[in-house]
Amino acid sequence: MTTPRLMQGNEACxxxxxxAGLNFYAGYPITxxxxxxxxxxxxxxxxGGRFIQMEDEIASMAAVIGASLxxxxxMTATSGPGFxxxxxxxxxxAMAEVPCVIVNVQRVGPSTGLAxxxxxxxxxxxxxxxxxxxxxxxxxxxxxSECYQLTIRAFNLAEKYRVPVIMLLxxxxxxxxxxxxxxxxxxxxxINRKQPDAAPHQYVPFRSGYDKVPSMASxxxxxxxHVTGLVHDDDGFAxxxxxxxxxxxxxxxxxxxxxxxEIVDSEQVDTEDxxxxxxxxxxxxxxxxxxxxxxxxxxxxxxxFRPISIWPFPEEQLKLLSQRNxxxxxxxxxxxxLALEVERVVGGKNAVYRANQxxxxxxxxxTILDRIREVY
Amino acid sequence: xLPEVEQYFRIEKLPHMWCPGCGNGIVLHSLINAxxxxxxxxxKTTIVSGIGCASRAAGYLDFDTLHTTHGRxxxxxxxxxxxxxxxxxxxxxxDGDCTAIGGNHLIHxxxxxxNLTALVFNNNIYGMTGGQYSPxxxxxxxxxxxxxxxxxxxxxxxxxxxxAGATYVARATTYHTELLTKLIMEAHKNKGFSLxxxxxxxxxxxxxxxxxxxxxxxxxAQKENAVNIKSLKDGIVPEGKxxxxxxxxxxxxxxxxxxxxxATKLREKGGK
Ligand SMILES: Cc1ncc(C[n+]2csc(CCOP(=O)(O)OP(=O)(O)O)c2C)c(N)n1
Numbered sequence: 001m002t003t004p005r006l007m008q009g010n011e012a013c014x015x016x017x018x019x020a021g022l023n024f025y026a027g028y029p030i031t032x033x034x035x036x037x038x039x040x041x042x043x044x045x046x047x048g049g050r051f052i053q054m055e056d057e058i059a060s061m062a063a064v065i066g067a068s069l070x071x072x073x074x075m076t077a078t079s080g081p082g083f084x085x086x087x088x089x090x091x092x093x094a095m096a097e098v099p100c101v102i103v104n105v106q107r108v109g110p111s112t113g114l115a116x117x118x119x120x121x122x123x124x125x126x127x128x129x130x131x132x133x134x135x136x137x138x139x140x141x142x143x144x145s146e147c148y149q150l151t152i153r154a155f156n157l158a159e160k161y162r163v164p165v166i167m168l169l170x171x172x173x174x175x176x177x178x179x180x181x182x183x184x185x186x187x188x189x190x191i192n193r194k195q196p197d198a199a200p201h202q203y204v205p206f207r208s209g210y211d212k213v214p215s216m217a218s219x220x221x222x223x224x225x226h227v228t229g230l231v232h233d234d235d236g237f238a239x240x241x242x243x244x245x246x247x248x249x250x251x252x253x254x255x256x257x258x259x260x261x262e263i264v265d266s267e268q269v270d271t272e273d274x275x276x277x278x279x280x281x282x283x284x285x286x287x288x289x290x291x292x293x294x295x296x297x298x299x300x301x302x303x304x305f306r307p308i309s310i311w312p313f314p315e316e317q318l319k320l321l322s323q324r325n326x327x328x329x330x331x332x333x334x335x336x337x338l339a340l341e342v343e344r345v346v347g348g349k350n351a352v353y354r355a356n357q358x359x360x361x362x363x364x365x366x367t368i369l370d371r372i373r374e375v376y
Numbered sequence: 377x378l379p380e381v382e383q384y385f386r387i388e389k390l391p392h393m394w395c396p397g398c399g400n401g402i403v404l405h406s407l408i409n410a411x412x413x414x415x416x417x418x419x420k421t422t423i424v425s426g427i428g429c430a431s432r433a434a435g436y437l438d439f440d441t442l443h444t445t446h447g448r449x450x451x452x453x454x455x456x457x458x459x460x461x462x463x464x465x466x467x468x469x470x471d472g473d474c475t476a477i478g479g480n481h482l483i484h485x486x487x488x489x490x491n492l493t494a495l496v497f498n499n500n501i502y503g504m505t506g507g508q509y510s511p512x513x514x515x516x517x518x519x520x521x522x523x524x525x526x527x528x529x530x531x532x533x534x535x536x537x538x539x540a541g542a543t544y545v546a547r548a549t550t551y552h553t554e555l556l557t558k559l560i561m562e563a564h565k566n567k568g569f570s571l572x573x574x575x576x577x578x579x580x581x582x583x584x585x586x587x588x589x590x591x592x593x594x595x596x597a598q599k600e601n602a603v604n605i606k607s608l609k610d611g612i613v614p615e616g617k618x619x620x621x622x623x624x625x626x627x628x629x630x631x632x633x634x635x636x637x638x639a640t641k642l643r644e645k646g647g648k
Contacts, residue, residue: 024459045639050458055484059451062444062481066424066455069442070463074455092445219440219456220463222419226386226435228443237389237435238443 004181009147009174010035010077013103013167014043016151017075019188023049024072026063028056028082031115032171033105036077057082061089065098069227071218073155077103080113083122083129090164091130092229094252097206097214099158099193101151103167105174106282108360117360118171118283123337126166127311133249135256137263138166138311142285144178150308156191157263161255162213168310170333172283172362200224206248207234212255256312266314267306270296271321274303276376279318279342280331281307283362288331291368300376313341322346327375331355331368351375384408384418386438393432397583397591399550399576403497404433406553406574407466410560421464424453426478428470428504429578430497447477450485453492461491461632464564471498472510475531479511482571486540488631489568495560496533496571499578507581518585537571538624544570545624549598550577552620559622568630575602575618 007015014036017025025044027037037053044051050067054060057078064074078086083104093100106122108114122129126138137157141147147169154165196203196215205225208214214234217223230238231245239245256263270292271277280288285306295302305321305328307314322328328350330339336354343352355371357363377385385408394400411421421439425431427446434441440463444452449467457465474482474496485492501519502508509519509526512533516525537545544566548556556574563570577583577594588594603613605621613619 024455026455045635046642048639048643050635052454052458054451054454055480058448059454059481059484062448062451063455063458066442066452066457067459068455069440070456070460072459074459088445089448218460219422219442220420220460224419224438224440226441226443228435229445230443 001181002184004179006177007144007180008035008177009141009144009169010105011039012144012147012180013077013151013169014039015182016148017101017155018043018047019148019185020152020155021073021190022075022155024064024067024074025050025076026052026054026060026067026074027076028054028060028078030079030082032107032174033077033079033103035174036103057085058088061086061102064100065089065093065096068098068100069219073159075101075103077105079105080107080109080122081111083125087129091132091134093164094130094134094136095229095231096227097162097216099162101154101158101165101167103151103169106168106170108358114360116171118333118362119358119360120170120282120284120333120337121358122168123310123332123334126168133253135163135252136166136311137161137163137256137309138168139265139308140168140281140310141173141308142282142306143173144176145180145182147173148180148182152188156189159193160191160213161259162193162216163256168282170283172286196223204234205236206232208251212251212258260312263309264312264314264317265308266317267308268317268321269304269306271303271305273301274326275301276303276327276329276372277321278302278304278329278331278368278372279307279338280304281310281338284331284333287363287365287368290365291372294365294369295372300372302372307338310338313345315345318342318345322350327351327353329353329355329371329375331363333357333363380412381405381408384411384438386436389436392436394429395580397577397579398429399499399578400430400433400497402550402553403495403556403574403576404436406556407495407560408437409557410564413557414561414564416464420462421466422456423466423468424449424456425468426470426473428473428502430470430499430503431468431473433468447473448481449473450478450481450492450494454485454490457490457492458632465492466564467492467494469494469496470503471496471500471512471533472502475511475533475536482537483540486537486542486569486571489541489543489628490631491567492569493560493564494569494571496573497576498533498573499576499582501578501582503578503581507585520585533571533573534619534623541569541628542571542624543568543626543628546571546622547573547575547618547620549575549602549620551595551598552602555620562622566625567633568628
């Protein structure tokens, strides 16, 4: 461990990315994510990496994908309006299976919304923002040290499964400062994309084995292969053959489904004896933790279930919990986006209540406590 | 196919998907002649393209090839080149791809003077989607979205690129293939952002709609209307004609050079 220091969530994302081996960053400034861009502009310049401020978020996403194809570990960070612009090329990364990390520090939307205020309105956009069914992984930290750890994990997952991975923060988490003790460089596990083991003339760029993840050659190494956002065959060339189209799109889905048990992550606090379980993620989980303690002081048996990966959703973990006689309350800074997923998983076996707030302020522990008392 | 160009093609992907009379194949031939003439290492050369008929060219060429999203080719190419500057990077785009949806990326790539060689296949129309007007469709010409004639003014792509900061700007046609090859070679030799516009015929989506005759007539029109800048008298382009040749060349610092030099200097100073 390194010496403890005070750090901001956005800064921890930048530091985590560097620890994971980030060497290319393209971005466009937008509140409340700008610190990530600012910090990396300086650090990458200093350490031999590459930083570029592009003309917009569409271009930033494109440059990240281009760099990743040459073998770089590449990232971009943004917020609401910029996240919308990135969607086109996030889809490209999903289709062409190009590893990359996108940090989205959520603010109030739609449109320009509230630039400096927290929200969690991009939960569904993070999952379904680009057109078409596509694989994606979304992680949601709720502390500064988790920003660091999950950014490293985001890179590892992106590299391992060749998918875009989204770090879904909110303004509270991005801007909060906490004391952190970061692991030193040799304590960080780093996963790199699988390299082809075939000679260039035998390389089939999109053929995969049992794990459904193809190996990935870097541009400029003699493999001379084709990459397209069109549906393609294993050779990488566009096809409209229905059988190949179906099997290609199946594989993109299966690639994540197959590895869901390794990808999902969640935390449970005081759920063993809980009669009411609060479901929360990101900044909201902080208020929920406090509300839970207040409720316990009143003798109310309350626990928390915190999805850390929200896509894929920790379905099995929640299902297990739902087999007990508990009531759920999903607490979100939106009109109830992850609540839909909770309801689906619980499948009517338990009552699912909601506590939602979209006023630009972090939902207060008192508000949550009131809701707990109502449903208890 | 001639053996000296064959090695650069993915022969098994031919025949190509373009219509009879389309000029895109001619452009490809010149591009390959230029790459071969420059003696570029095939393993260290990458072709990036956008979306459209022209952009399909990437798939036929035996390099690392990246067929991107509509208009974004230059932004993808910027990531490739900046990350691995030793790669020779060619960017192929249609006129709509480059100047409409990709217009912002074009001017910023030019402004940075990043070392990319861009080739714009200008067929004056959106070919792939069936003939809608582009920012390069001349005023009054017809398109499926300009049934009564195009009201828009068109870009002068050469002036646009120059104004935005490109350091090599040239134009040829599919009639002037030797000139085209030479210009692509010169463009690639320029260390900075280079743009070559190729006037190419789309008999299907543009010619037919504007009664421009057979493909051969469209080629003939290129011959008749193009004026080589070297033979230009008094600097005045005659009405209805357009310039070809090397139209602009300038010296300016290249983006990646600047970045790497500044970063190296900082490290040498022990700044970090
Ligand atoms: C974001 C987006 N918008 C629209 C399209 C549809 N589209 C495909 S190609 C094209 C225009 C192609 O025209 P041009 O760039 O001039 O190239 P050409 O086909 O003439 O070679 C359009 C509008 C698309 N693929 N993506």
